[in-house]
Amino acid sequence: MPELELRDRGDLTQALLDNEIWPDDLVAEAGIPVHDVPLVTVGGGIGSFVLVDYLRIAGAPTADIRVLSNIDHPWQTYEYLTRVSQIPGPERIRSDSSSRPDNIWGFPSYALSEAWRERTLRPLAHVLGEPIFADYWTPRVGDVFKSMARESARIGYPKMLVKGVARMVRRRAGGGYFTVLTPPAATGPTKRVAYRSRFVHLAVGYPGLRFLPDLQEFREKYGDFTRVVNAYESHEHVYEALRTRPGTVMVRGGGIVASRVLQRLMDDRERYGLQTKIVHIFRTFVTGAHGPHLWSRRKGGDGWAYQGFNYPKSVWGGQLKAKMRRLDGAERAAEYKRMGGTNTPKRRRWQQQMRDGRDGGWYEASQGIVERVEPAADGTLVSLVAGDAGTRKVGADYIIDCTGLEADIAEHRVLADLLAHGGAGRNPLGRLEVERHFEVKGTASGDGALYATGAATLGGYFPGVDTFLGLQIGALEIADDLARRGFGRRIGPVRSTAQWVRWAFGRPVREG
Amino acid sequence: MVPVLSGRIQTRLVLLLIVGSAVTAVVTPLVVAGYRTTFAVLAGVAVLGVGWELLYHLLMQFRWEKDWPSLFGLLTAVPEGLLLWLLLDAGLVPTVDTAPPLAAYAIHFTAVWLAVWLVANGPMRVPFLRWRFRGGRLA
Known part of the structure; x- marks a missing residue:
């Protein structure tokens, strides 16, 4: 039964588990097949999707990227969570009109697209009046998924998707990383496969729910x-x-x-x-209104603290974003506390x-x-x-x-391994400590880099990480850093405009 | 775009220079005014605007979100347009000895303002991908 023997062989060995840095031959000895690709993104949710979107638009071919994921579509987990938490398809989510995971420019905004599609000026009038004369205009969740499906096809996302459960990321002797994946049962000759890459991106979402x-x-x-x-x-x-x-x-x-x-x-x-x-x-x-002083007062009443989005709007590009970028340690934690709260x-x-x-x-x-x-x-x-x-x-x-308490990041297997063996540390809020360009501090390996975005990085130099726009801000920082390291090109005004025209006409992103 | 102070000023100056100049070039013959006058008006919007932006930045500090809704960007045309007209009328705008007819001024000012506001609220993000995440800073 050679196949069975191979399945037994192609698994993690004690030597691999014990070694924080893996030489190539150690993986080969374990019989784990190795695939080479310059960049892998682990997660396959909206975080992975927006990074891949930027990178494809920056000129990276599909052959250079692999998405390791246990879901079929990037919006699958989000769709489940919104449905059970009482936001079915026709309902609107709490997201700004120009936070579009399917469009790196945020133009046209969701409101403009809806106005165009439905031949009505109502969404535009609504946006004009917000937040003074109307509630914030927000998109229908069904439209968000439809537009993401369109972009997914345009960038060739399905070609890059590899199904399986990511088990760990370990640094490779000589630079780069090994990402170990457990493919769905009986789909491969071995229990595990490994992806050897210079770059790794982790966007594994919420580590889990915690009950009161x-x-x-x-x-x-x-x-x-x-x-x-x-x-x-x-x-x-x-x-x-x-x-x-x-x-x-x-x-x-x-x-x-x-x-x-x-x-x-x-x-x-x-x-x-x-x-x-x-x-x-x-x-x-x-x-009622609450806050330390006149320039820092949030509306409230009847039990609630009122805010349009989950952070004050300026964290995604205004003065709070600029301020937070300069803060470290206790000062950063204090600022999170000041503007945070349910x-x-x-x-x-x-x-x-x-x-x-x-x-x-x-x-x-x-x-x-x-x-x-x-x-x-x-x-x-x-x-x-x-x-x-x-x-x-x-x-x-x-x-x-409805408290939505989140589990500790170490509840996630990949993150737990990264904290224990990958050199990663925690930020003032206890999540993964990342640089301003979203590289996980302490995890560099030769000329390779490991990045993380999303909820696991909350508490960093940029606060709005677990939001559509936050994922895009993180992805753009990573794409720019990768361009500096020679992976993909920096998206300048000419490329940006040319690519936007392709987006507008629904033309696929070219390979390379 | 949620602005920071330097982003406000940079965005205003760049958009007035590019979009404002294009609109002025087109509108001037239509309102039967001299280019010297209309471009002086445009320069007035830019120079006074730096002061206005300081005021807007101060007012924004009273907002919890530290944002500046699109509507504000549109409505601030009223005080800015009025002040500039008063200065023109009083002969206080350099290089403009005689104020243009009120209608010509109003059409020109409104056209420039609307065009700049529209571009700032969307198309600007197409060539300048990072602009909205940097509080409107271009440099």
């Missing part, structure tokens, strides 16, 4: 996964049950997902004439729904820290809530955790 400790304890103790749910996991059954029987839902959290979940509960209430009651618990209850946009529709709920006595919001959740004798859930007015018991039929 009291909810985690409840789920583990009582084995109840249906009544205590996380908004980022599928929880459609809660809405369905409420349609068959009136109930009380406790919503925890003060961010955009809490807003979305409330909207769904309130929409259903209105649409189906339900009697759903909502108890909303904020750990930090914001009563927040949500102040949308007129949501305001109206909450007002109706308060007036009708079926929506109640308060400050509190939940100490414990227990099942009551009547089959409901009782939360022990410590608040300004002492500890009280709050009953509910369902609890939806």
Whole structure:
């Protein structure tokens, strides 16, 4: 059975696991097949997609890039997360009109494209009035995916995609890196394959979700996964049950997902004439404008901190971006703290729904820290809530955790290995420490470089990393750094304009 | 584009020089004015504009987002246009002895302003890929 022997052979050996820097012959001895390519990007989500988009436009051929991923389309994970957190295709996401992952120029903006497609000036008038006379205009999530599919075909993304689960990235003796991939079962002769490349980019997304400790304890103790749910996991059954029987839902959290979940509960209430009651618990209850001084005050009220996008708009290009770029260590952490905190946009529709709920006595919001959740004798859930007015018991039929706590980056296998063996370190917020050009500090290998973008790098010199525009800003920094190192060309005004014309006419990006 | 102070000034000067000059060249014969006058007006928008940008930058500090909505970029035409007209009328703009007719001035000023505003709100990003991420700085 030679094939089986090869499968056994083509795996990680103790020698490989023990060595932080791998000579070529060590990998060869393990029987792991090696593929050579100048650059690999690990993840295959929107972070990988936008980097590849820049690099293709900068002149890199498809043969020079491989995307190692366990998903088929870059927007697949995002689509799942938006759907379960109550943003189906026709709904609009919280993203600026000119933050387009399918268009490195952000022109035409989503609003202009929608106006053109639907032959109406309404989106443009809306953008003109924002944020003073209208809420921020934001694109429909379905349109975002459609335009990404078009760009994916235009740059030849499917040709660069290699399916599998990335296991680790190790530095190579002599420069560059080995990225170990586990291909889908029974698709190759060996258990692992390795990509030998001069450059590696990691865009592995959120390392995982973390539950609020009291909810985690409840789920583990009582084995109840249906009544205590996380908004980022599928929880459609809660809405369905409420349609068959009136109930009380406790919503925890003060961010955009809490807003979305409330909207769904309130929409259903209105649409189906339900009697759903909502108890909303904020750990930090914001009563009005807040901030240290007159030049640093964020709007707020009724529990919420209000902000159009997840950071103040100037982090993506204005003075906050310029300021943060100069800060290190404790100073940087302090600045993150000043402008951070959970927040949500102040949308007129949501305001109206909450007002109706308060007036009708079926929506109640308060400050509190939940100490414990227990099942009551009547089959409901009782939360022990410590608040300004002492500890009280709050009953509910369902609890939806909308806090969106994220797991530590070391929960991700590739990042854990990189921290343990790759020379990477943590930034003031505990995530991966990257340079201003998104190279992971401490991981250089000969003439090679390892970069990272996205949520894993939050806390760096640039704050808005886990957003469409943030991924593009990171990708442009990387593309420019790669051009300096001879991979691809720097996109100057002439190339930029010529490539934009190709984009506008839907013409494919040429090879080389 | 969310501006920083130097980006505001650079963007204004470059767009007035390129877009503003092109529009002025086309509009001047249409409004039956002299090139000397219309280009002096254009230069006035640029020079006074540096002062205006300082004021806008100060006002922007009161905004939590530290942004400058597109609408503001359009509406600031009103105070800027009025001030420049008052200066023209008072004979305080160098090289312009007699103010142009109000209608000619209004058409020229509005055409330049709209063109610059439109270019700054989109097409500018096509040749200058990094401009919007650098707070409007070109240099």
